[in-house]
Structures are given as C-alpha cells and as structure tokens.
Amino acid sequence: MTDPYLDLLPRLRRIHRLSGAMALLSWDQEVTMPAGGARSRAGHRAALAEIIHAQLTDPEVGKLLADVAARDDLSREARADVRETTRARDRAVKLPAALVRELAETAALAHPEWVKARADDDWQRFAPHLAKLVELKRQEAAALGSVDEPYDALLDEFEPGLRTAEMVEIFAGLRPALADLVGRFTTPDPDALSLPAGPYPAATQGELSRRILTAIGYDFEAGRLDISAHPFTESMGHGDVRVTSAFHADNLLSGISSTMHEGGHALYEMGLPESLRETPAGQAVSLGIHESQSRLWENHVGRGLPFCRWLAPLLAETFADQFGGTTPEAIYRAANVVQPSPVRIEADEVTYNLHIVLRFEIERALFAGQLEPAGVPDAWRQFTRQDLGLDLADDRRGALQDIHWCTGSFGYFPTYTLGNLYAAMFWNQARTDLPDLDQQLAAGEFGSLLGWLREKIHERGSILTAAELCRDITGRDLCADDFVAYLEAKHGELNSL
C-alpha cells in the first residue's frame, strides 16, 4: 500500500512551482515589463491562474488530502501541509474557473492604469478598473460565503480565519488609544526637527539601501533591489527573494523606511526552512506574521535610537555634504516626528494604524454594499478629514496611493495592523531574550536579532498557525497592549527630551 502523502507531495510541489512562476509575472510587471506588454501579461496571468486553480481543485487532490488526513501517524510538517492545502482548496473549489481567470486578467490590466492614474492624479482613469475589480471580488466573496459579512471571506485570504468582527474589536480598542497618543505626542514643530533638505539622488539612496540590506542580513546572491511605483517584496521561491524600494530626492528617511520594511519581509522569506522548500508547511504562515517582520525591522529597529547610532556615520559617509554634523539623536528625532500625513507608507508609528482604519472602513463598506466604487475618493477625503484631520488636495496622495486594490487585494490592509501588534509583542520578547540588543544594534550587529527571529519564526514556516506561534513565542494571545505601551514609552521619552 502506498503512502498517500508521497502521492500528494509532488502535486503540492507543482502548485508551488506554478505559483512561483506567477510571482515572477507579477514582479516583472511592476519592475521590468515595458508598457506595451500589459495585455499579453493579463493573458499570461489569467492562463496561469486558471491552471493553478485546476491543479488545486483536481478531485484527486481532494481524495489524497482526505486519505492523508485520516492517518494517525502524521508528522507535524505533514499536518501543516494538510491544514494549509485544505484551506486553500476549500476556497478554490467554491470559485468558478471563469471568475478566477477573469480576476487575474482584470487585475493585470488594472495595474498599469493605476500606475498612470497615480502619476497623473487622474482618478477617472482608474475608476472603471476599480469598479470591475470590486464587482468581481463581490462575486468571489458571495461564492466563498462568510461567517458574518462578505468582507470576512476576503480577510480570510490573507489572515486565515480572521473575521471582520475581530478587526472591529481590535480597532475599537486601538482607535481611542491612538487618538489619545496623537493628541499628546503630535510634534509641535516638525520643521525644526527635519533632516537636511537634500537633494538625495536616487542612485545614491539605492547604494545606501544596498548597504543597509546587506548589514541586516539580506543576501544579494538570493535577491535583488529595484525601484518600483510602490515598494514590495516578491519571492519566486527559495533562493530568489526580491525587494523594491522607492526613493524621493527630498525625503531620505522615506526610502530608508521602505527598504527596512521590505527587508523585513525578505528576511522572513529568506529564513524559511530549506528542508521544507516547495511544501505548504515551509511557507510563511500568514500576512499578519509577515507584516510583523516588516514592521519590526522598519520601526522597532529602524526607528530606534540604537539603529540611528549605527546609521549616522553611514549617512555622513554617503551624503557628506549634508550630514556632516548630524547626530544620531537628530536622526532619531526626525524619524519619529508624529504628524498626521496623507500617505500611509510615510506615516509615523503613532498615526499609521489610523490609515489602516480608514482603508478597513472603506473596504468593509464596499463589500457590505454601503459604498459604491465611484464614491471611494469622497469617502477617502471624508475619513482623512475625520481620522487624520487633513484636507486632501489630490487623489494621488489619497485613494490612489496604494497598489493593493489594483492587484485585487481587498482585505489585505488589516494585516498591517495585526503586524504592528505582533511586532510589538515579539520585540518585547526579543529584548527579554537578548539583553545586549541595543548595544548590538548600535554597533551594526544585527545577527543575533535575526538569529532569534529565524529560530522563533522564520524556520518554523507554517508548522504552527499564527495564533499558536504568537502563544508559543510570547505566552500570550494577540493583543494591542504591547504596541500601545511601546508607543507610550517611546514617545513619552521623546517628548520629555
């Protein structure tokens, strides 16, 4: 009698490999593809999405999964393979192939239109694409079914099992706490704390980012750094994890933050267990955990005083004309200015989650049928006024700022907040476990932190669920306490300086 697990594995490997090819189609579209290739690319993505869907919904996979699940001698890796594949397959079988194909094609065609719409601040250019994507995602949500409301089905794609009601509860606690922190800690005179005005040439910022990435442990033999309209990380598979960043001539810290953020994502992908390559158990467990890695490196490390101590001489060397006399403390203060601003990826740690609340509310309303796509820019302005106290002058820095919708990723944003909460919990634990951490970071020694993250998170792939992982590492369930306490302590101290 053959072991059904041994028959299942090659099928899972094939699905993984085809998904890797799909990742390259996506990376290339955002980084290297000429504009004229958009229509052909939509065809590639539609065909491959349909094939992956067919592979996953193949009845033989269902049978093998059931046979494997019925065995009582499964390794924990096999159990994770079954869990993750069952989840993905249960979703896939509910979706008609034609919808899968059309969503892939529509998203691929929407991406270049979003790029142009954002560059030209031309909402109308993007509007019909958003309308079509929302319509298709509504069909998807209806086909998937949900616990309470259609948006549940979309959240579940990125954070398995996450429900809208849970996010509502998280935000219900977080929102007043953030409002209080914003009230107390908004920097009175941000201009007084600005770094030298630049200009910082993109090529030099790119070189700086390469040095930073190399220092924190990113392996350029297994990746590359490019520039794209919106920074992102894409893994084509083990040994090929690429990041992009975006550089602004007048804002050095924005580029460093983007690089640290994507570097954090990439270190997670690069640290996944080689022994489980091409299996579901060997992949990242959830987007929430993924964002915990990006936000931990971006904020807890990158916006911390020890890191600024390491960064200061590097900036002085790279931009000698501007950074001659800038102290680590000045960089630290500039990196931690609290100031409501329209763009999420440039937001400080205190106001950042307000940007997520805004997107969550809009997405939820879209999928509850309370908001039509045409009403999004107005809703965006209204929320920006209400939650951030800002009047938006354009859509470029408003409803057009993020790439997620044009890729069909609705329900992704809340994972950033989950990531912030997880990151604060993991950070507390790491500081307990690594008492010398501050000195190490100040000396540019990132190895023991990376080693800790690898051991506790990266090397475990999907063997534990996100919730189990959190309990295993911190002894507690996900909560906002550590995050709020972290902001309170850091900005309280900054304010008292």
Next chain:
Amino acid sequence: MTDPYLDLLPRLRRIHRLSGAMALLSWDQEVTMPAGGARSRAGHRAALAEIIHAQLTDPEVGKLLADVAARDDLSREARADVRETTRARDRAVKLPAALVRELAETAALAHPEWVKARADDDWQRFAPHLAKLVELKRQEAAALGSVDEPYDALLDEFEPGLRTAEMVEIFAGLRPALADLVGRFTTPDPDALSLPAGPYPAATQGELSRRILTAIGYDFEAGRLDISAHPFTESMGHGDVRVTSAFHADNLLSGISSTMHEGGHALYEMGLPESLRETPAGQAVSLGIHESQSRLWENHVGRGLPFCRWLAPLLAETFADQFGGTTPEAIYRAANVVQPSPVRIEADEVTYNLHIVLRFEIERALFAGQLEPAGVPDAWRQFTRQDLGLDLADDRRGALQDIHWCTGSFGYFPTYTLGNLYAAMFWNQARTDLPDLDQQLAAGEFGSLLGWLREKIHERGSILTAAELCRDITGRDLCADDFVAYLEAKHGELNSL
C-alpha cells in the same frame, strides 16, 4: 452544431499564453534573476513545461484538430493553425511527460553553470550538464523518430521538416565556395583597418544601441534592451519583445552587430499580425526565416556602406574623442574585415557559416553516437584548426562560447545558415522592389525597408510555410546562389578599392 474551431481557439490561446510565461522565466533567468534562484527556476520551468505538454497532448485537442481539419470551409488562418498545432502536437504526444519535465529542469540548471564555466574557462564545470542534456536529447530524438538519422528529429523542432541530408547537401555546395572566398578575400592586414581602440564604456554603447534600435523601428514602449552573457531576443507576446546585447570595451563593432542582429529578430516579432495574436497562425513561421531577419539587418543593412554613412556621424557624436575623423568608408572596411576568428557571433560574413558547419558536424556526430559529450572540446579544436585554420587557446572562445546547448537547443545552429541564404534572396528582392534603398539607408530612413519586410514576411505570420514564403517573395526555392554572389560582389569590390 458548434464550430469546432471556436472550441479549439481558446485552447490554443491558453497554450500560447503559458508559453509566454515560460518565455519570461527564460528571459529573467538570463537577465535579472539572482544566482541563488537557479534551483527554484528549474522547478518553475519543469512544472510549466509539463503543463504545456499536457495541454497540447490533451485528447480533446486531438479530437478538435481532427474535426477542424475535416472541414472544407477553413480560412487560411485556420488552416495554418491546424498545420502548426498538428505539427507541435504530433511531436508532443511522442514524448513522455517525465522527459519533458526533466529536460526543462536540466536545462534551467545547466544555464547558470554554463555562464560560470564560460566566464572561468572551466569546461569541467559544464561537462556533466552537457552530458545529461545530450543523454536526454538522445532519448527525445529516439522517441520522436526520424527519417534518416536521429538528428533529423532535432532539426525539425526549429525548422519544420528540415532533414539532416538537406543540410548536408547545402553545406556540400557552400563549403567549397566559402573556402574559395576565404582564400581570395581574407584581409591581408586587418590591423591597418581597425577602428580607434576605445575604450568604449558599456553604458555609452548601450545608449548608442538604443538610438540605433529606435532608428530602425524598434519600439521601446513594447520592449527593452538589456545586457546578457549571450545576446538574444525573447518575445513574451504581442507588445513585449525584449532584446539583449553584449558590449566589449575594446570592440565597438561587435556590440553594434549584436544589437542589429537582435533588432532584426525583434522587428519580426513586433511586426507579427496583431489580428492573429495568441494564435499559431500569428507567430513566426520558422527559425530559418527568423534568422533571415536578424542576419539581413546585421549584415546586408548593418555591414553595408549606406548604413555606415548614416552611422559615421552618430559615432562621431557618441565617441567624439575617438571618432573625430573616421570616414564612413573606414567604418565600412573595418566592419567587413575577412579574418577567420574563433567566436561565431563576431565572425565576418564570409567565415560565419564555417562556424555553423563546425557545430553541425559536432551535433550530428553527438546524435549519431559517433562522439561523446566529453570529446566535444577536442573535436571543437580539431574542427577549428581544420575549417578556420586556428589553434584555440581556451574553451571560453571555443566549445563554451554559445548558449544554445545549455538551453537544450540542439539542431538550432543550422537555421543560421538557412537564415543567411534566405536573407540574401530577400535582400536582392528588396533592392529590386525599392530602387532608392541605398539612399534611404544612408539617410537613416529605414521605414520603407521595414515596411517591405512587414508586408512580405512579418504580417503573414505562419500562414505560408517557410518554403512557400520564399517562393512567394522571390519566385524561387531556397538556394545558396544569392548569398555566394552577394559575398563575391561585395568583397570583390572591397578588395579592388
């Protein structure tokens, strides 16, 4: 009753789209992929090759093909679709899926090893990969069957229906004619004709190549130019046709030739009929015709005096320090030095086909079982001595110089000679049809030549076979006469100057 052609078309479109995704996997591997991605990439390519094979061999495709072929009201486009799909499918059904998968995986793993082996002149590094590829291709040839000898089956992949015996006959006529031309036209003192020594920075050569490509009609909105170990053209589909070139600091003409060659390939792909996109009828008809386009632009245009008249001021502008007083005639002479040399892609027009003879003989011997892969470097040296009169100092410029084998492309090289012969025939016809051609080229007006090529060749896709196309354009069957007469006239005149 439904039209079976309407059921067949979406299947052909899907195969075309998946092949486009495969093309990107290949382009990226040679241009942008980090070294560490090789193993994952081999997995991507194996999985996608297997899927494409399964799509093509699907019994339903066979049934639909038969149903379509049985109809007597087919358009010529539909007839071409049937012809090309039947040919591809007849090959595919003879090949086991496991062999298809293993070949794709082996080739993907061999490519980076070839790159390193060539860079380090380290044959032993590439040897085991070549041995495995030859073994798999022997299995492929055996499975495909052949008319006279196993090599027939490999030739047929690139030039439908071409048999080894035909190539033997072509070379039997060509070889003595070339020996005679080499004897009479070898440049006595090539150094006296050299262009300024450089150095020519790669970035500036890249800019020059962009200007040349733009001038001849290459559309950068639908393509891009990169640098790779071996220049190539890859089409991801309509609107996305990318070229690479290679630039040497001490050899300006080599880079220009590579760019013109790949530009010729790209113009063919860019000129394929939009109305037949994603159908077999809308694709390039054969590699021989493809190489006729690259060689026509590289040689008949690029190595002609009119083109040098246009090029001279461009070089003077780009490399002012070196090219101040260089005349068009001096460039023309330097571009047409006849001199046996070890590297095919740097060879002059007279000796070029001797490089193809060499590869043809080695490949034929490999697949007739008369030569083992381990014996290739020695055989290469022996042929180089015998056919080119040169003693090879290394394998880097010998058996390691070409990319083709590491991609599993055995039987490809002869299409270069076919391309040279077709190109000379088409060039004669174009000169007859376009009496002002020389003046136009000298003025940098490439539009009427490109228009002629589009009308006669590009826009016709695969509606006619290569042989039918040749007869339709020139009124004659493929032969070497035009090519030999072209060399005779050009080099006779050059010699008398």
